[in-house]
Amino acid sequence: MILSLKDLSFSYGERPALSGVSLELGRGEVLCVMGPNGSGKSTLIDCVMGLHPGYGGTVALDGSSIRGFSRREIARRVAYVPQTHTVTFPYTVREVVMMGRTAYLSAFGTPSGDGEELCERAMRRVGILDLADKPYNSISGGELRLVILARALCQDTQLILMDEPTAHLDYRNELVFLEIVSELCLEDGISILIATHSPDQAFYFESHGVPVSAMFLKKGVTAAAGSPSGIITAQLLEDVYGVRAKILESGGEKTILLQRSL
Amino acid sequence: MKKTGRAVILILIPVLCIAAALVIGRYSLGLADTVKALFSPADVPAENYRVVWFLRLPRAVAAAMCGAALAVSGAAFQGVFRNPLVNSGLLGVSNGAGFGACLAIVFLGGGAYTYVLSFVFALLAVVLSYFSGRVAKVTTSVTLILGGVIVSSFFSALISIMKYMADPYSQLPSITYWFMGSFASINYTHFYAFIPMAAGMLLIFLSRWRINVLSMGDKEAAALGVDVKRYKFLIVGGATLATASAVCISGTIGWVGLVVPHIGRMIVGNNNVKLIPVSISLGACFLTVMDILARNLTTAELPIGILCAIIGTPFFVYLLKKTRGGGWR
Numbered sequence: 001m002i003l004s005l006k007d008l009s010f011s012y013g014e015r016p017a018l019s020g021v022s023l024e025l026g027r028g029e030v031l032c033v034m035g036p037n038g039s040g041k042s043t044l045i046d047c048v049m050g051l052h053p054g055y056g057g058t059v060a061l062d063g064s065s066i067r068g069f070s071r072r073e074i075a076r077r078v079a080y081v082p083q084t085h086t087v088t089f090p091y092t093v094r095e096v097v098m099m100g101r102t103a104y105l106s107a108f109g110t111p112s113g114d115g116e117e118l119c120e121r122a123m124r125r126v127g128i129l130d131l132a133d134k135p136y137n138s139i140s141g142g143e144l145r146l147v148i149l150a151r152a153l154c155q156d157t158q159l160i161l162m163d164e165p166t167a168h169l170d171y172r173n174e175l176v177f178l179e180i181v182s183e184l185c186l187e188d189g190i191s192i193l194i195a196t197h198s199p200d201q202a203f204y205f206e207s208h209g210v211p212v213s214a215m216f217l218k219k220g221v222t223a224a225a226g227s228p229s230g231i232i233t234a235q236l237l238e239d240v241y242g243v244r245a246k247i248l249e250s251g252g253e254k255t256i257l258l259q260r261s262l
Numbered sequence: 263m264k265k266t267g268r269a270v271i272l273i274l275i276p277v278l279c280i281a282a283a284l285v286i287g288r289y290s291l292g293l294a295d296t297v298k299a300l301f302s303p304a305d306v307p308a309e310n311y312r313v314v315w316f317l318r319l320p321r322a323v324a325a326a327m328c329g330a331a332l333a334v335s336g337a338a339f340q341g342v343f344r345n346p347l348v349n350s351g352l353l354g355v356s357n358g359a360g361f362g363a364c365l366a367i368v369f370l371g372g373g374a375y376t377y378v379l380s381f382v383f384a385l386l387a388v389v390l391s392y393f394s395g396r397v398a399k400v401t402t403s404v405t406l407i408l409g410g411v412i413v414s415s416f417f418s419a420l421i422s423i424m425k426y427m428a429d430p431y432s433q434l435p436s437i438t439y440w441f442m443g444s445f446a447s448i449n450y451t452h453f454y455a456f457i458p459m460a461a462g463m464l465l466i467f468l469s470r471w472r473i474n475v476l477s478m479g480d481k482e483a484a485a486l487g488v489d490v491k492r493y494k495f496l497i498v499g500g501a502t503l504a505t506a507s508a509v510c511i512s513g514t515i516g517w518v519g520l521v522v523p524h525i526g527r528m529i530v531g532n533n534n535v536k537l538i539p540v541s542i543s544l545g546a547c548f549l550t551v552m553d554i555l556a557r558n559l560t561t562a563e564l565p566i567g568i569l570c571a572i573i574g575t576p577f578f579v580y581l582l583k584k585t586r587g588g589g590w591r
C-alpha cells in the first residue's frame with residue numbers, strides 16, 4: 001500500500017478533528033475524501049504530511065510509519081497541492097516548479113542539472129512548458145493550479161495529496177485538471193488523494209476507468225467508504241450534508257442533482 | 263561559464279567602487295599617487311600613506327560591508343516573511359541598537375561603549391520580539407512581526423526618554439548624528455564587527471534557495487521538504503547578526519535594506535539564488551558610492567543616511583519606470 005492510515009486521531013487542543021479514521025490507497029489509485037466544511041479533510045491531509053506530530057494511530061507511507069521521518073524524507077514520498085496559493089513574489093513558472101526539487105538537495109544546496117530536466121518533464125506533462133519563463137503572477141488561475149501540480153510532479157513522489165484542487169476553477173479548467181489527474185494515475189501509476197466538495201468528481205473517475213474509491217467524513221469520523229457508485233446514495237448525501245438530492249444516471253455515468261437543503 | 267562570469271562581475275564592481283573611494287577626496291591624490299601609497303608606502307609622503315591606508319581604505323571597506331549586510335538582510339527578511347515591504351529593521355534591530363547607542367552616549371560618555379551597547383541591544387531587541395510574539399504559544403510570522411513592531415515602539419519610547427534626559431549641548435547632538443548614520447570615525451578596530459557581519463551574511467547566502475521555498479508559506483515549504491523552523495532560525499538569525507553589526511558601527515542607515523533588494527529584483531528577478539549575491543554586491547556598491555558623495559559633496563560632511571534617501575529615491579523611481587514595475591502587477 002502506498003498510503004495506509006490505521007485508527008488516525010487528532011485534536012486541536014480540546015476539539016477533536018479526526019477520530020479513528022482508517023484507509024488504504026494502492027498504487028495508481030485515486031481516493032476522493034469528501035465531507036462538509038470542517039469535517040476533517042484538510043486535517044487528514046496535514047496528518048499524512050506529518051504536519052501534526054501529536055496525532056494518534058498510524059500513518060504509513062509505502063509500508064513505513066512516518067513517525068521519526070524528517071521533513072525531507074516525507075517530502076520524497078508525498079507531494080502536496082494546496083487549496084489556495086498566495087503569490088507573494090513574481091517568480092517565473094520554472095522557478096516555482098523547480099522548488100519541487102528541494103527535498104533532494106543538500107542542506108545548503110541549490111538545484112542544478114538533472115533537476116532542470118525533471119522540471120521540464122513535469123511542465124510538459126501538465127502542458128505548461130510554454131509558460132516556463134513567464135512570471136507566475138501573470139498567468140490565469142487555471143494555469144496557476146497546473147503550475148502547482150507540476151511542482152508536485154517535480155517532487156517525484158508516489159503519492160500526491162490535493163486539497164480541493166479544483167476550487168475556483170471554471171468548468172473547462174476543472175475538467176482539464178481531472179483529465180490530467182486521471183492520466184497521472186493510469187499512465188504514471190501515481191496515487192492521488194483528493195479532498196473535494198464534489199461527489200461528481202468521484203463519479204467522473206469511476207466512469208473514466210480510473211481505480212477510485214470514495215470516503216465521506218462527518219465531524220472527523222468516517223461516515224462511509226467504498227466504491228463511489230456503491231456508497232454515494234441520496235440517503236448518504238442527506239446524512240452527511242443535510243441535503244435532498246437525486247442521483248441521475250445516463251449511459252452508465254452518474255451525476256448528482258441537488259434539490260434543496262434540509 | 264556564465265555563472266563564473268557573473269560571480270566575477272559581482273565581486274569586481276564593489277572592488278572598483280572601493281578603489282574609487284581611495285582616489286576621490288578633499289585631500290587631492292592622483293590615481294598614480296594612490297596606487298603608490300597603497301602598494302609601496304615607503305616611497306610616498308607619510309601624509310599620502312596615512313590618508314589612503316588609515317582614512318579612506320577602512321572607511322570604504324566598512325561602507326561596503328555595511329551596505330552588503332543591510333541589503334542582504336533586507337532581501338532575506340522580505341523572502342522569509344513573505345512581504346516585499348519589510349526591511350532588516352523589522353524585528354526591532356534598529357531601535358534596539360539606537361537605544362544601546364543612547365545609553366552609551368548619555369551614561370558612559372560614548373566612544374567604544376556605543377558600538378558594544380548598540381550591538382548588544384540590537385540582538386536583545388530581536389530576542390524580545392521573538393518572545394513577546396511567543397506569549398500566544400504559537401510562533402507564526404505574524405506573531406513574530408507583531409512582536410517586532412511592539413518591541414520597536416517600546417525601544418523608540420526608551421530612546422525618547424534618553425533624548426529627554428540627555429545634555430542638550432553635548433549629548434543630544436551626538437545622539438542625533440548617530441541616528442543619521444556615518445562612517446566618519448571608522449578605523450581598523452571597527453573591523454571586529456566584520457566577524458559577526460560576515461557570519462550572518464554567509465548563513466543567508468548558504469540558505470538562499472530555502473528563502474525561495476519559505477516564501478511559498480510555512481505549510482507549502484514544509485510539504486516541499488524544508489524544516490521551516492530550522493531554516494527560519496538560521497536565516498533570521500543571520501540577518502539579525504549582519505544588521506546588528508552593521509548598525510553598531512555606522513548608526514542607523516535606513517533605505518538600503520528596503521530598496522537595494524528591490525533594485526536587485528528589477529535587475530535579476532526574484533529568485534534568491536541570484537538575488538542574494540546581487541543584493542550583497544549592490545548594497546556594497548551603493549553605500550560605498552554614497553559615502554564618497556557624503557565626503558565630497560559639501561565642505562562639511564553630510565550624514566550618509568540622509569544622502570541615501572535623497573539620491574536613492576529618484577534613482578529608484580527611474581528604475582521602476584525603466585523596468586515597468588519590475589514584475590509587480
